[in-house]
Amino acid sequence: MAEHHRRSTAAATAALPRSHRPARYTVVSLPADRRQAEPGLVAGPFEAGGRQVSAALLTGVPGFADGPFTVDGRTAVGEVTLHNRGELLAALAAAGRPAEPSCPDGELLLRCWLALGPDGLRAADGMFTLAVLDGPDLVLVRDHTGARTAFHCRTRDGGWAVSSSLRALRQRTDVDTGLDLAAVRSFLTFAYLPGEETLLRGVAELLPGKVTWLRPDGAVRIEPYWEPQATATEEPTNRHFASELRELLEQAVARRLPAGQDAAVLLSGGVDSSLVTALAARLHDRPVRTYSISFGHELPNELGYSGLVAAHCGTAHRVLTVPGEQVAARLADTVALLDSPVGDPLTVPNLMLAEAVAADGLTVSLNGEGGDPVFGGPKNLPMLVFELLRDDPSEQARADAYLHTYRKCWEDLPVLLTGAALAELAGAPHPRRHVAPYLTDHRMPSLLDQLLHCNLRTKGAHHILTKVERLTASQGVQGRSPLFDRRVVDHAFATPAALKLRGTEEKWILKEAVRDLLPDTVTYRPKSGMRVPVQQWLRGPLSELAADLLLGPTARARGLFRPDTVETWMRGGGLLLPRHGGKLWLLLTLELWLRAYDL
Amino acid sequence: MPSITDRLVDRALRRAHDRCARPGQLLFTGRQLYWETDRALLPLHRGPHRLRYTTRPLLSPGRFAAALARHPELPVLPDRVAPRPHRPGPERDLYDYAFPRLLVCQDPAIAGMLLANRLHLEGACPIVTPERLPLEPELLAAMARADGAVVHVLHDASPAGLELFLRVREHAGPRLLVRTMGLLPRHAAALHLAALGGQVQCGADELPAELPAAERAWLAGGRTVELAAIRPSRLLRTVLRTLRGGGFAPPARPAAPTRARDTGFLTWPTP
Numbered sequence: 001m002a003e004h005h006r007r008s009t010a011a012a013t014a015a016l017p018r019s020h021r022p023a024r025y026t027v028v029s030l031p032a033d034r035r036q037a038e039p040g041l042v043a044g045p046f047e048a049g050g051r052q053v054s055a056a057l058l059t060g061v062p063g064f065a066d067g068p069f070t071v072d073g074r075t076a077v078g079e080v081t082l083h084n085r086g087e088l089l090a091a092l093a094a095a096g097r098p099a100e101p102s103c104p105d106g107e108l109l110l111r112c113w114l115a116l117g118p119d120g121l122r123a124a125d126g127m128f129t130l131a132v133l134d135g136p137d138l139v140l141v142r143d144h145t146g147a148r149t150a151f152h153c154r155t156r157d158g159g160w161a162v163s164s165s166l167r168a169l170r171q172r173t174d175v176d177t178g179l180d181l182a183a184v185r186s187f188l189t190f191a192y193l194p195g196e197e198t199l200l201r202g203v204a205e206l207l208p209g210k211v212t213w214l215r216p217d218g219a220v221r222i223e224p225y226w227e228p229q230a231t232a233t234e235e236p237t238n239r240h241f242a243s244e245l246r247e248l249l250e251q252a253v254a255r256r257l258p259a260g261q262d263a264a265v266l267l268s269g270g271v272d273s274s275l276v277t278a279l280a281a282r283l284h285d286r287p288v289r290t291y292s293i294s295f296g297h298e299l300p301n302e303l304g305y306s307g308l309v310a311a312h313c314g315t316a317h318r319v320l321t322v323p324g325e326q327v328a329a330r331l332a333d334t335v336a337l338l339d340s341p342v343g344d345p346l347t348v349p350n351l352m353l354a355e356a357v358a359a360d361g362l363t364v365s366l367n368g369e370g371g372d373p374v375f376g377g378p379k380n381l382p383m384l385v386f387e388l389l390r391d392d393p394s395e396q397a398r399a400d401a402y403l404h405t406y407r408k409c410w411e412d413l414p415v416l417l418t419g420a421a422l423a424e425l426a427g428a429p430h431p432r433r434h435v436a437p438y439l440t441d442h443r444m445p446s447l448l449d450q451l452l453h454c455n456l457r458t459k460g461a462h463h464i465l466t467k468v469e470r471l472t473a474s475q476g477v478q479g480r481s482p483l484f485d486r487r488v489v490d491h492a493f494a495t496p497a498a499l500k501l502r503g504t505e506e507k508w509i510l511k512e513a514v515r516d517l518l519p520d521t522v523t524y525r526p527k528s529g530m531r532v533p534v535q536q537w538l539r540g541p542l543s544e545l546a547a548d549l550l551l552g553p554t555a556r557a558r559g560l561f562r563p564d565t566v567e568t569w570m571r572g573g574g575l576l577l578p579r580h581g582g583k584l585w586l587l588l589t590l591e592l593w594l595r596a597y598d599l
Numbered sequence: 600m601p602s603i604t605d606r607l608v609d610r611a612l613r614r615a616h617d618r619c620a621r622p623g624q625l626l627f628t629g630r631q632l633y634w635e636t637d638r639a640l641l642p643l644h645r646g647p648h649r650l651r652y653t654t655r656p657l658l659s660p661g662r663f664a665a666a667l668a669r670h671p672e673l674p675v676l677p678d679r680v681a682p683r684p685h686r687p688g689p690e691r692d693l694y695d696y697a698f699p700r701l702l703v704c705q706d707p708a709i710a711g712m713l714l715a716n717r718l719h720l721e722g723a724c725p726i727v728t729p730e731r732l733p734l735e736p737e738l739l740a741a742m743a744r745a746d747g748a749v750v751h752v753l754h755d756a757s758p759a760g761l762e763l764f765l766r767v768r769e770h771a772g773p774r775l776l777v778r779t780m781g782l783l784p785r786h787a788a789a790l791h792l793a794a795l796g797g798q799v800q801c802g803a804d805e806l807p808a809e810l811p812a813a814e815r816a817w818l819a820g821g822r823t824v825e826l827a828a829i830r831p832s833r834l835l836r837t838v839l840r841t842l843r844g845g846g847f848a849p850p851a852r853p854a855a856p857t858r859a860r861d862t863g864f865l866t867w868p869t870p
Contacts, residue, residue: 381723387693388725388738389714393686404717411717415624446692503697503744576623576835577721 022476023057023065025077025150026168027131029138029216030159043068043075049136051159051216061165062337062474064148069107072114078130078141079148079164080106081478083255084123088112091123106130113141118225121211125255125486127469127478129206131162138162138214144226144486145370146208146461148469151339153177153203160214166339169203170597177201179599181421182428184560184590188409188416191343191586194434194458198340199599205340208461226486228456228493230449238512241495245488245513252485253279256366262287264357264365264477265315269305271511271523273368276482278517280366281313290315291356291365293349295533296323302531309522320356322349324533324541331545335589336596337474342467343408343586345532351471358475365472369464370483373455374492375507376500379405380451387447399436402454409583415565415574434458448497460484535581538570546570546584549591558594561587601669608658608666611639616673619831626715628708629675630827633663637793644791651788653824655796676715678708682730694737697745700842701738702726705754705763705781709826709834716835722842724751729763733770743774753838754781756794757823758801765807780841784814787824790833794822 028038029051038045044054055077057065067077082088082105089108092099097115099108109130112120127147132139138160140150150164155174163169170177177200186193196204206212213221253276257263265277267290281288290313292306303319310317327348334347357365371377386401403410410431414422438444438454465481472479482488492500495509502508511523538546549555550566568574569584601609615635619627637658638644644654667673687693700722704710707728713719719726727734742748752767754760760781768777787794803812803819810818826834 381696381698382720384693384696385698385719385723385725387687387690388698389683389685389719389727390687391683391685393688398688401720404720407721411623442689445690446695447688447690448692448696450690497692498695501696504699504746574622576625576716576832577839 021057021059022062022473023059024061024063024163024165024168025055025057025065025067025079025131026161026163026165027053027055027077027133027138028155028159028161029053029133029136029214030155030174031157034157034159042077043070044133046075046133048133049216051136053133053136053138055131055133058163058165058168061168062476063164064473064478065164066104066106069104069110071107071110074110074114074132074134076106076110076130076132078106078109078128079150080104080109080126080128080130082108082124082126082128083480084125088120088124091116091120109141118211118223121225127480129164136216140206140212140214141225142206142208142210142212144209145456145481145484145489146465147481147484149339149461149466150206151198151203152206152212152214153200154218158218160216162214166198166200166203167597170200175202177203179594181424184421185413185417185425185428186431186434187341187343187590188413188586189403189431190406190434190458190463191408192459192463193340194431194462197434199593199597205462208457228453228489230444230446231494238499238509241491241499241509242512245491245495245509248485248488248491249275249482249513250279250283252482252488253366254283255485256364256480256482257284258362258364260286261364262289262360262362264288264360264362265290266353266365266367267292267306267309267315267317268368269302269307269309269522270368270371271507271514271518271525272371272483274305274309274518274522275510275514276366276368277309277315278313278514279482281315282517288313288315289357289360289362290317291353292317292319293346293353294319294321296321305522305525308519312519312522318356320349320352322352324537326352327537328541328545331542331588332592332596334471335592338467338470338593340462340466341589341593342463343582343589344463344467345534345537345582345585347467347471347589349532350467351474354472354475354477354479357472357477363476364478364480366480366482367468368483369468369481370460370488371507371510373452373460373464374483374489375510376448376452376497377506380448380501380506383451384447395436395440396432398439399432402435402439403432407579407582409586412565412575412583416561418559418562421560444493446497448501449493452493452500456489534585535578538581538584542588546588549595550584550587554595555591604662605666605669607640608636608662609669611658612636612663612666612670612673615639622832625831625835626674626676626712627831628678628712628827629667630678630708630825631712631829631831632667632673632675633658633660634793634825634828635830636663636666644793646791648789651785653784653787653792653794653822656793676708676712680707680711682707682728694741696741697748698725698738698741699745699748700724700751701734701742701748702751702753702838702842703732703763703767704728704826705752705760706826709753712831713835713838716831718835718839722839724842732767739771739775748775750775750777751841752777752779752781753826754779755823755825756782756784756787756818757798757825758806758818760823761807761810761818780838782824782826782829783810784817784822784824787828790829792824792828794824796822798823 032052038056040056045052064079068075099111128143129148129150130141152162180201183197183199209226210224267273290310294301334351382405444450468479499509569580619635637656641657710728752764764779771777798821800821803815806815
């Protein structure tokens, strides 16, 4: 099987990113009498239905935007990287609408949509957002799992503005934005923003696997083109599920390998990144280079595992040491790269890994992201316990419990937020709305699949993948996540839930599928996650920064957080369990982000 | 005009309420507040740690109830709770996985307090009361599916508490490990908790033989210490630490705790 893939690598793998000027894009649909010049205009302005529509590339902004592409009278720009061009070209030819084999990925995706409709989007395997000028309408497409993203908002004069850069919308003079307090609450609850919400009032993020129509009258229509389906049957054997999954994993990795170039893999030493490393080493016809992180020899790390995997797979291995001083020095700039903040202490290390990959002359890095939300990683047990003890049958009860399992600042809001902020939030929509639809979706027959679905659609699309994309793109690198491949995801949801979480063994079917590739000590090691010394950083190199930022005049003037609570947390008090570091990290990230966006 | 005594109790009540809620706005029962108020009135628990002793409550339950009634703004969880109905969602896979731990809590009010503070989510551990015994076969099977699954029994330092432990151990069968994280007289003495006297007496030979004779005699004499007598933050931290499988203090005197541990008894952290 491996040999087959190696032979077909040249034909099947994604092409290298074409030489391009780093860019994001903007499209607008404005009242026809507007005569404001759009910077970077590449298409239009066209008059349609009393509107003036146009598309622009914001060159110089890190990103992979390309265009314009015009097919059947419709013009589009987008950030599109497809991993299965051959399949898509064949599908178009079979439909009697062949495309030029050398056409750009964005044009190919546009053709697929125009010729095949939602089937064409479903068939596309890749990372993309596409913005189509469709008469006076703007049509926006985000890929299946959310590897790339974009945002939209109304303009002051009743038009629409869309961009793959949130900052571009923030900087528009015809858009009224300000801080959305409800989004602040969501961020403090989840450590990221789990749905359409952004921290800019009136600006929404695209949802993955969906097509969004923006109408001139202000109406928004969202239609899903792909959603994982739980279609498990008990008939096939465990071996059948594992071997099918293995085949899909090999395809997913092979498609994402860079043709004619060494491949980079970010290797934490966990089973997910290890299996991607092992498959890449087997399937690529060029060397594979692996990259790991250490926070210093005196702190716990997983270098033993990552070193073992690197040696086992024969990769060129490089360990980056990320001292707390570096984190302190680079945190502000790193947070500023994110369109929505994530309270993830690995942002600076992730950025430094992307820099290392870029410095080695590579443009594609693979990672093991996705194993947990797709195959049943940790954190499901508390929700099963909740269900075992559940005395409230309302749908709301499950969603509320889910908020608590995040263990961020949800419980602390009454003492963390100021009275004014709490009063303003009294009528705001509840954060449970982001998770409740998934946790009460009876099309998913099992609790576990509901939890995985929720995790895929919230954390996967709005935290993991967007963070990877923004940080890698800033270095001109494409971060690719084979475990989020939509066929792999489809297969995972078609697999009986008890094969994903088998007893207490998490991701059992995934481990079973790759058991021969890795040493058992790696495959069946207990899950530990990347242990980040946040508390040490906050007591040491980040203590001054944290105090200045969180207790300084700017934060006090903004009036979001109670200084007495922040001070208590900084002294190590006020909480039953020692989670001060993680909570303060959230506040610090938010404060830096707000400053970066001048809010 | 309240009497001086009432004013003293009121002040102690408010102070105790504040202490019980710390840190992090904990929720607690009226009974837990009673014991904390008693300590606020007469802080005998602050004696030297090297001395092992229990105290006697100074505050009468009636006077405490009257004080609490004067302060409806001080919220407490109920001391009497009805059995919780079990109303899971319609999904059928709840028992298809494994539960590696379970906590049986003797006092339904304390169980309610642990749940209200979401300890079951934090520790990923179901918390049930004796009313749910015998455990349903599906749950026992799901526990047996986890290697090394443990049933923890949280109980008072009382003959009834020890009896519950023995009953759970018998019910769980040989496939599950049953451990007590309940109070023993030595823990109550180490924590300087207040003991209730005049409870139902029993024969020392009716108590587990593994307990040292002095502790058996102490319990047989009709003395008990309630779980509610432990400050809420200490109780929550200790239970969570025990569920996660670590953080036990070494025994002060190896001989007796070792014998106790042979039967599943574990020590509480020394104060």
